[in-house]
Structures are given as structure tokens and as C-alpha cells.
Amino acid sequence: MHLCLENHSKNLVALWQGKYKGLDEGSESYRIPDNVWERIGLETALAGNTIPSSFGCRTPNIWTEKHLFTAEDWAFWMIHIAPYLLRNRFNRPKYYRHFKKFNSILKRTVQYSFTEQGLDELEQDIVEYVKEYEIIYYQFSAQRLPTCPLTLHALLHIPYDIRNNGPPCNNWTFIMERWCGSLLPAIKSRKEPFACLALRQFQAAQLFEVINRYNLAELMPARRDMNVPSxxxxxxxxxxxxxxxxxxxxxxxxxxxxxxxxxxxxxxxxxxxxxxxxxxxxxxxxxxxxxxxxxxxxxxxxxxxxxxxxxxxxxxxxxxxxxxxxxxxxxxxxxxxxxxxxxxxxxxxxxxxxxxxxxxxxxxxxxxxxxxxxxxxxxxxxxxxxxxxxxxxxxxxxxxxxxxxARTVFTDDSLATNMSQQGEL
Structure with missing residues (x-):
């Protein structure tokens, strides 16, 4: 999540927007003009009207509201939206082809299952991607070393980590990040923030225990059976x-x-x-x-x-x-x-x-x-x-x-029940 989405994806867009650590393009021409980015941002924002809500929240304008992007937004934009909005927007086709390699890597790393052959191919593609990245953005210049942060090298370890830990969707941090996000509003005191967090978790556990003990699930906003119409x-x-x-x-x-x-x-x-x-x-x-x-x-x-x-x-x-x-x-x-x-x-x-x-x-x-x-x-x-x-x-x-x-879909399973409902189409 942090490696590919909140770090490398964000760095790529900053490079394309000419806003990466004060660096220019060097000997390349990968920067997309501001007027084109304005159009990309507008098309990104308008896409929310014609993309179902089940796909996730509306994606913010990537030109004017990039600071609002979450890891979920970066995932959806990089995998589903960017291949269309970046097409024919670079000065040279090689930059788009290089991005498409990263897009393919992203799609394969969030698969539910892998074969040994598939992991070998993914490993080879990541090596080629990193080599091309160094040619385009690093350009083997000491002044451009900031384009090669640790997260770029960490991409090479993804196949190894999958072999040892299984598919990333089984151990990524989206769930923990969302839980931490639910705790943040509970911090009302700057002097005693940890007491606020502890009280919030205590109250959540207390509520869950009361619901189970007195069978109050039907009175709570429980997650309904997705196969039964509301x-x-x-x-x-x-x-x-x-x-x-x-x-x-x-x-x-x-x-x-x-x-x-x-x-x-x-x-x-x-x-x-x-x-x-x-x-x-x-x-x-x-x-x-x-x-x-x-x-x-x-x-x-x-x-x-x-x-x-x-x-x-x-x-x-x-x-x-x-x-x-x-x-x-x-x-x-x-x-x-x-x-x-x-x-x-x-x-x-x-x-x-x-x-x-x-x-x-x-x-x-x-x-x-x-x-x-x-x-x-x-x-x-x-x-x-x-x-x-x-x-x-x-x-x-x-x-x-x-x-x-895999998809970044969040549901609250703590209040799920096995209510026997009968529904028609």
C-alpha cells in the first residue's frame, strides 16, 4: 500500500507535473504541461458521475486536489483511470509505455493468487521497469539522485515478499489504516491523546458486548446480507x-x-x-x-x-x-x-x-x-x-x-448478523 500507492505513484505524478523536489526534466521531456493537467484533473473529477459508487468514493481532481488523495484513490486512479487519461498526453510515447508497465505490475501484485511462472515474469518485468526508470528519471546524474528513493529499490523485493508472505491483499495495511482513521476523531485532548484513543476502543468493545449479550443486532445499523435487497x-x-x-x-x-x-x-x-x-x-x-x-x-x-x-x-x-x-x-x-x-x-x-x-x-x-x-x-x-x-x-x-x-472495499463486519431475510429481485 505505502510502497506502490502512497510513495511511488505519488512520486511519478510529481515528476510528470514538474513538482518533484525542485528537479527539472534533465535531458528528457516527460513533464506534461499545466494546461493538459488541468484537463486531466477535470476529467478525473467528472468521472465520479459516471463511475458507480460501489467502485469507491469520488476521486478528487488530481491537479488541484492531489493533497486529498488517499491510498484507495491512488490505487483506483493508477489502475483504472490513468491508462485512459494519460494516453497521448506525453511528448514521447516511451513515457506512456513505461507507465503502462507500472500499471501492469500494479494489477498483478493485487491478484488473489500466483503461479511460480507468473512470479518469475513479474520479477523480470519489475527489473526492466526499474532499469528504464533510472534511464528516464535518474539519468545517472549525481544531481538527480533524489529520483531514486529507497521505495524504488523496494519494488525489486515485491516478488520475493510474495513468495514468503503470500498475495499482498492478504497482509496489506488498508484495514489497519481505516481503523486508525476511525479512531482519530476521538482525539479531543492534545494533552492526553492516548487516553482518548483508549476510551474510544473501550467504548467500541463495550458496545459490541452489549449488542451480543442482549441480541440487539437487529436494532443496530448492521451490515445487511449483500444478496438480499434493502x-x-x-x-x-x-x-x-x-x-x-x-x-x-x-x-x-x-x-x-x-x-x-x-x-x-x-x-x-x-x-x-x-x-x-x-x-x-x-x-x-x-x-x-x-x-x-x-x-x-x-x-x-x-x-x-x-x-x-x-x-x-x-x-x-x-x-x-x-x-x-x-x-x-x-x-x-x-x-x-x-x-x-x-x-x-x-x-x-x-x-x-x-x-x-x-x-x-x-x-x-x-x-x-x-x-x-x-x-x-x-x-x-x-x-x-x-x-x-x-x-x-x-x-x-x-x-x-x-x-x-483484489479491491480496496471496506465493510464493518463487527455488527454482521445471520438474519434470515427473504427478498425478491
């Missing part, structure tokens, strides 16, 4: 629009049967809350947009060749979830359906991303298309965010965090 979500989903069903994937046609449209859904096992456009338009425009999704379908690679045999390939798509269809199929003896069956469909307006996967490469689209498709709700994999980049020909960049890396 009361607010249930009310939002209870506002349904009747829609006539023309045809379903089961092949039956009915003009008198009806289905209902819902506005929200949460992916199971503690997944993200997705808020369809119909819920966004329901007087909730101030809420951060969580309507764009990553979904996957099997597409026929030979669809353009009518006589060729089908070759179905799993393909990644992105689009805006308009609403959710909650359809009930009546019993049908022809298809051996003896009981009514409930089918959930997602009505999605697609984005032309040409099958790119934003977890693997930079993915853009200019606008949502006029094409709407109805897919199985289970095909939705994750909610995604967007960043508007560019001025002359602006386009949207996809922020997809559904990769195999």
Missing part, C-alpha cells in the same frame, strides 16, 4: 411497468400474458448493485450512474458465412441496462413445463466496443447505439464505469474492474 431497493423494484409479451426464448407467443419491469438488481454473492436507466430516470439523477454493464454471450464466429458450421465463441459486450423483465411462463404440456417458470431478462442498449475486453485492453465507444437486445439476466457479469476523454472528438472509456485483482 428496503429501499425492494420499494424501487415494486414500481413495475406492465409490458405485453410478444415472444420469449421458449418459443411461446401470448398477447394476454404480461410481465413486469424492474429497475434494480444485485449480483449474487456480494456483487455490485446495478441500477437500470429506468431507475435513474425515476427522480434519482443525482445518484452516480450504475446502469452500464459488462455482459457475455456466445456469438457465432461464422455468422457472416451462412453455409459454414456454427462456431460459438464467448464474447464480451458492454451496454446500458434499461430495465429488467420479470416474466412468468405458464405451464405448457408441449414443452413439458408442468409448473409456472419465472424468467428474468435484461433489456440492454448496446455500445459498439467491437468485442474488446476492458479488463485486458483499453476499450472505447463514442455513444450508445440504437440497437437494443434482450438477453438472459444471468449473462450480466458486472457493473462498469465510464470516463469521458478528449475534447475535439470526445469518446467514452470503459472502466471495468471485474478482473482477477
Amino acid at each position: 428496503l429501499h431497493e425492494k420499494r424501487s423494484l415494486s414500481i413495475r411497468r406492465p409490458l405485453s409479451v410478444a415472444q420469449s426464448s421458449h418459443g411461446w407467443v401470448s398477447s394476454h400474458k404480461r410481465c413486469h419491469a424492474g429497475g434494480k438488481v444485485r449480483i449474487g454473492n456480494g456483487g455490485d448493485l446495478i441500477r437500470g436507466a429506468v431507475a435513474q430516470e425515476n427522480g434519482q439523477r443525482s445518484i452516480r450512474d450504475a446502469s452500464f454493464v459488462h455482459y457475455e454471450l456466445f456469438a457465432d464466429a461464422n455468422a457472416h458465412r451462412p453455409r459454414a458450421k456454427e462456431d460459438f465463441v464467448r464474447t464480451v459486450y458492454y451496454g446500458r441496462l434499461e430495465y429488467i423483465l420479470h416474466c412468468t411462463i405458464p405451464p405448457n404440456p408441449i414443452s413439458n413445463n408442468s409448473e409456472p417458470e419465472t424468467i428474468l431478462f435484461a433489456v440492454i442498449t448496446t455500445c459498439d466496443t467491437q468485442g474488446r475486453d476492458a479488463t485486458l485492453e483499453l476499450t472505447y465507444f463514442k455513444t450508445v447505439t440504437s440497437y437494443i437486445e434482450i438477453v438472459d439476466l444471468a449473462s450480466i457479469c458486472a457493473v462498469v464505469g465510464r470516463i469521458r476523454v478528449g475534447t475535439t472528438e470526445p469518446q467514452w472509456a470503459i472502466v471495468d474492474r471485474s478482473g482477477s485483482w
